[in-house]
Amino acid sequence: MDTQVIGHRTPRVDGEFKLTGQADYTVDWQVRDMLYGYPVSASIAHGTLKTLHLDTARAMPGVVDIFHHGHFPELYRASKNQVSEMRLPFEDERIHYDGQYIALVVAESFEQARAAAHTVQADYHQEEGARTSLLDTNQEGQLLESEGVSRGDPEKAFDEAPVTIDHTYDIAAESHMQMEMHATLAEWRDERLIVHESSQGVVYQHKAMARIFGLPEESVEVVSHYIGSGFGNKLFMWPHAVATAGAAQMLGRPVKTILPRQQDMESGGNRPASRQRLRLGAKQDGTLLSIRHDSTTETSFVHPYVDSLGSATPSLYACDNVAISQRLLEVNHGTPCPMRAPGETSGIHALETALDELAVELGMDPLELRRRNYAKNDPASGLPWSSKYLDDCYTNAAKRFGWEKRNPTPGAMRDGDEVIGWGMATACWPAMRLSCSARVELRDDGSVMAACGTQDIGTGTYTIVAQTVAELSGVPLKDIEVRLGESTLPAGPLSGGSMVTATALPAVAAALRNAFDALKEVATGENGAFEGCDPDNLEIEAGALVDKQGKRVSFGEILSQQKLGSVSGDGQAAPGDEKSQYSFRSFGAHFVEVRWDPGISRLRVARVVSSIDIGRAINPSAARNQVEGSIVMGIGMALTEKLDYDPRDGRLINNNYADYIVPCHADMPEIDVELPDNPDYTLNEFGARGVGEIGLTGIAAAIGNAVYHATGKRIREFPITLEKVMDT
């Protein structure tokens, strides 16, 4: 497809709002008579609440009410797939994790709510035996039969393999640390509940709220115009939203709650810690004979969240004998939830590290080992890939990186005081598409409005919707208005799974085409600009209808002539049967240089070269930004990020930005990302497969592999904090 706007670098259409402070994030909303909520959280991780001392708080200036167990509306539970945590706030006195809400103070001002909340004291019956982390225990967890996969005879193949690898890899729990903390503003107007929430899924939250409050779905509206990001922890709502809406209901006044960072980290989701045993069997030439991938992840005692670590493993490499298993262990932590490329980020990390170990064992180049086991079809389903150019990604990125100059001996490459390590890994993420609705309105002033009940979490959805409209209508971007983030709009997808592009754009296109049909009907009707003309003979060109003779009338003029303010089109789009014919995944490769200065114990990621094939990038600048951001996040995962739960009592120790360390400007390496343009039209008419997550897969493994190459130390517990490089 020869395109004018799609596939071309486009400054964000919402850019000026964000850059001038005008964008309305949830935390920015204020409504008349609004009160401020401030949660009080439990200071134990395991036990029961005995007494809450609220007298001091109640007597504080501005305090309106304090909600807690016994003083909160009776509500219904939502189902497991609708919310992040099924347990309702203040449901009972049981304490399952540090940071669980035990009360919500509501006051006239933020300062008053905060001051009062800080005076609340609680007596607990603290119990021994808190399960503080999967990584602190030998407990195995419950085997999840439904997550298991097996083909061939992996056990026998492993036993008979001439070369084997058998190692266990631990990854610490991580925090999303999205910049805008979880926030809810709830307002009841005539039995209708209006919620502003920093959400990755307004349609989903609206359904969950209706169920919890026993309301018809039409009586709930959820709004999220701008989101200070969410890396999965804003997909499904959390108890603070229910607590806030319940408080607003009881008080008859709007209530806004913004979680303080500490509470956001304790109770607003995390990537669960994981332990994975990888057993690989191979021939001397590197051909994989057996892959066994056994994983355990954590969840909380109040919600069974499964981070499916093995889901990419059966598809990534050609191998006849593969077995995947997954266990789940309940721990006394806040409930985990999806975090960017959930499951596969951790799973691919272990597999790609084990492959590096196998390459060392075989004395083979790690890139060559991957090429040797290249999967031409999807080995899991036997289906052909819709589009796979991973071999090009390997070749291009290796070349730009200079991989052929790699000396395989650990520690052999030096630059002054620094030891250089080079490592690589494969990246992979499924390409998904759901059904979706959208609406487009053509207006008499020549402008176009496109609407869909999905969200822009910073990935650039506003812009790609506008680009799609501009491409198909020829209307300039400045005359296109995009509306997202309202549950009353035609239902759109969650901003998750890297599926919004493939899901929403076809629906917008369908709606736009229906709007064109409506416009043509107006134009060819009585007194219309093309009265009597066959609508099929009218073309769309640069915001106008054009007939065979070259007569051209703009959309706006056609409508004005008929005294119409607008015409609109509703559109639906859904996947067809392509999934029965093809397997859909995106692939890529990361090459990483680390520098280790043993004299001052300094470890840095110096350079990353990646080639990531996402089909077509609708907006290449925003797409590349996604991959670069993923690389930065992967550096955190590899070197610094770790939620520290006290091994004595399960309390979260590092619940802030100073103690939980995310990469900053100075940590940023030289990053070179290539997005080869291979449109995948089997997934959708625009050829896009989505880009939000794939960049994070494989990056931590590539860094770990580079650290091994620099130091000769194989660190199997992530993150690779400095002391591990120093003493192992």
Next chain:
Amino acid sequence: MNMKEYSTQTKAVETETTVTLTVNGEPRQLRIPPNVVLLDALRDRLGLTGTKKGCDHGQCGACTVHIDGQAINSCLTLAVMCEGREVTTIEGLASDAGLHPVQQAFLENDAYQCGFCTPGQMMSASAMLEDERIGTDDAAVREAMSGNICRCGAYKNILAAIQTARGQMPTARKEGEVS
């Protein structure tokens, strides 16, 4: 759980102070309790919500504003300390002539994703570009900007935007300039 009865005690009275300051060139007067921090005063009481809160602890930089031309964390500054001071927020960065060169460069370089850290990044950057203690090379900029976390990880483009803005901003220190 034995819950105590609601207290009948009357509420304590809150003391308030008057603060007069200039915000984005406009004189403003606030009557506030002494525990109100500048960040919350700007957002909740003056309706200037462009300045963001990412941590409330001086750890993330999202709340950066200028006081008398200097970049500070507004979450670590009590509003009452700003008597007679001049505060500039992101809403005051653009002028009638259009976007500030830093804003324009952020737009062109796609130096953001979710946009939540962005006002803080730009307020730090616009002060940093004029700060003679800070070098003009990339490493110096990255070091100086490290108090502004971007969890979306748009650092590469932010750096590019800042260096682009350096060329467009008459008051910015130029490469090779020594202080």
